[in-house]
């Protein structure tokens with residue numbers, strides 16, 4: 001019999017950090033337009049200073065959403081105005097994000113991240129007139 005890998009049934013800051021790192025590792029392993037935007041803005045690999053900062057910011061961002069922590073005080077929308085984004089790229093982003101979430105979290109918890117990501121992506125696209 002095959003054992004199914006256990007998925008997380010709790011959310012902690014540590015697991016959020018793991019999730020953020022996995023997500024951007026996945027993005028940088030791709031060749032698509034989303035990967036290009038991240039490479040151009042933050043660098044080729046997660047060791048650059050820009051990436052280290054981005055990962056910390058995004059860990060705090062998701063901890064604010066999922067754990068009601070208060071360590072994020074940026075403006076997510078502003079960060080995207082000057083990037084060359086398209087609707088297709090948001091689709092690509094969401095597929096990769098959902099894939100990571102589904103691989104890590106039980107459905108009930110994964111929904112927290114997926115619903116918020118989808119809502120925020122919708123808001124971004126509306127504000128960017130995409």
Ligand code: HEM
Pocket residue numbers: 034037038041042054057058061073074075076079080083085086089090093116117118120121124
């Ligand atoms: C096509 C899709 C997306 C691309 C290519 C993208 C790319 C980027 C890049 C390059 C940055 C860094 C900007 C900088 O440091 O100047 C950034 C920041 C950020 N992104 Fe995205 N993003 C996308 C979608 C999303 C979505 C859907 C969310 C939320 C669910 C999100 C949340 C954030 C947050 C919280 C920041 C940090 C803002 C801050 O500095 O406080 N992004 N994004």
